[in-house]
Amino acid sequence: MANLKEKILQALKYNKQVDMVLDDLSISQENLLKNYSNPAIKQKDKNKILKKFNTLKNIEKSIYCFNKLSENDYSQDAEEEKENVETVVLKGGISYNKYVWHFENSEDTCDICKSLDGQEFDFYDEVPQRPHPNCKCTVEIIEETNSNDNSETYTIENDNITKVPSESQNPRTSAPQSTSKTPHPNPVLKVPQQTQPQKWIKPCNGPIVGHYGEPRSTHVHNGIDIAVPIGTPIKAVADGKVYYAGANDPNGYGKYVIITHTQNGKIVTSEYGHLSSWNVQAGQSIKQGQIIAKSGNTGHSQGPHLHITIREGAYKGIPVNPNKYFNY
Numbered sequence: 001m002a003n004l005k006e007k008i009l010q011a012l013k014y015n016k017q018v019d020m021v022l023d024d025l026s027i028s029q030e031n032l033l034k035n036y037s038n039p040a041i042k043q044k045d046k047n048k049i050l051k052k053f054n055t056l057k058n059i060e061k062s063i064y065c066f067n068k069l070s071e072n073d074y075s076q077d078a079e080e081e082k083e084n085v086e087t088v089v090l091k092g093g094i095s096y097n098k099y100v101w102h103f104e105n106s107e108d109t110c111d112i113c114k115s116l117d118g119q120e121f122d123f124y125d126e127v128p129q130r131p132h133p134n135c136k137c138t139v140e141i142i143e144e145t146n147s148n149d150n151s152e153t154y155t156i157e158n159d160n161i162t163k164v165p166s167e168s169q170n171p172r173t174s175a176p177q178s179t180s181k182t183p184h185p186n187p188v189l190k191v192p193q194q195t196q197p198q199k200w201i202k203p204c205n206g207p208i209v210g211h212y213g214e215p216r217s218t219h220v221h222n223g224i225d226i227a228v229p230i231g232t233p234i235k236a237v238a239d240g241k242v243y244y245a246g247a248n249d250p251n252g253y254g255k256y257v258i259i260t261h262t263q264n265g266k267i268v269t270s271e272y273g274h275l276s277s278w279n280v281q282a283g284q285s286i287k288q289g290q291i292i293a294k295s296g297n298t299g300h301s302q303g304p305h306l307h308i309t310i311r312e313g314a315y316k317g318i319p320v321n322p323n324k325y326f327n328y
Contacts (some may be wrong), residue, residue: 004028004124005094008063012082018067025060028124029053029303033206033229035099038139040130045141048097050207052123053227055093057209057303059085064302097123097143104136113137198263200237200326201288203272203308204228204295210307212321222319223271223309230276230304232295235288237270237308237326238263242284243315247298249273253307254299257292258315267314268325273307274299 004024011021032053036046062085069078099121103113112131120142121127127139203226210225240261247255253273257280261268276296286292297304310325311317 005089005096008059008089008094009086011063012066012085015067015070018063022060022063025056025063026297026303029056029060030229031124031126032056033227033304034126036207037229038127038129040101040135040137040139041099041127041141042138045139048141048143052097053207054209055088059088059093060302062088095123095143097141099123099125099127100140100142101128102138102140104138110135198238198261198288201235202326203234203237203270204232204306206232206306209303209305212323223273223307224322226306226308228295228304228306230294230296232306233291234272234275234293234295234306236286236290236292237261238288240270240286242280242282242286242292243269244282245278245280245293249299252300254301255293255296256299259286259292260314263325266312267317269311269313269315269317271307271309271311273309274301274305 007017007021007024010016011018032049035041036049036053041049062081066078066081066085069075069081101116101119101121103117110132113135116128116137123141130137206226206228208224209227210221210223212221212224214221234257236259238259238261240259242257243260244256244258249256253271255275255278256271256273257275257278258272259270261270272293274296275293275298278293280286280292295304295306301307308322309319310322311319
């Protein structure tokens with residue numbers, strides 16, 4: 001990815017190979033998420049990774065808009081989007097920061113650690129994990145002097161810089177791969193009864209890149225978006241029963257799973273979207289924490305993440321802030 005900046009500028013200049021650039025941006029975002037979860041990288045540097053991830057998502061969205069405007073002969077609007085992207089890219093949005101491996105010379109140091117000492121990786125490459133459990137080696141992020149990546153500090157809990165684009169705006173919409181029927185609008189639900197309210201858990205861990213209630217171009221966001229690498233295990237937030245698992249989604253969530261729960265005697269529904277795969281089926285009873293699927297980038301999605309919606313009521317119930325049931 002060392003020439004990502006050049007690829008973007010060339011694609012904008014000649015309006016060619018835009019799809020290839022969008023693919024490169026998606027790969028870069030995926031690798032940044034993997035690096036974010038790498039224990040060898042310190043928290044202060046993870047903040048830089050999160051900012052870079054958000055910047056790439058903005059660039060990807062603008063390039064997609066530029067491409068669509070050009071295709072539909074909106075020349076003036078396309079030129080404005082092009083100028084926006086060029087400004088961000090040239091001001092350091094695509095920089096060549098490096099990851100540098102540092103090994104700690106101790107009794108736990110192995111030959112792999114020693115061989116990696118001082119090795120550099122491009123900021124958009126996937127950095128190796130620590131080679132053994134007791135390894136104390138670290139990875140340092142070396143920034144360019146002209147990069148503005150260190151101008152602000154970001155945290156997982158309160159990051160709200162990038163708003164994930166609307167599910168109706170996606171540069172690479174996955175084709176449906178149906179294995180089961182579309183959910184019926186008036187289902188007859190049979191859900192397990194609970195005598196005591198169960199404390200819900202998070203479906204996965206990752207930075208929030210889309211918040212409940214955010215205004216989107218065509219709607220208000222009805223859930224939260226959690227940025228995680230493709231293939232991340234997704235857990236059931238509470239005991240329940242699978243209402244639907246498949247890919248026939250009318251709302252752009254791609255492959256998704258719906259689970260019904262009971263909370264204080266009432267039905268509550270959890271929906272998990274943009275999955276890469278699922279391993280449960282309709283009618284199956286689910287225990288809290290059980291792996292129900294793996295995260296992905298399917299449907300109307302502009303980068304790997306999990307979308308989760310919590311509804312009070314059955315399928316198509318009223319969406320509520322997920323933090324009412326678990327805290328992020």
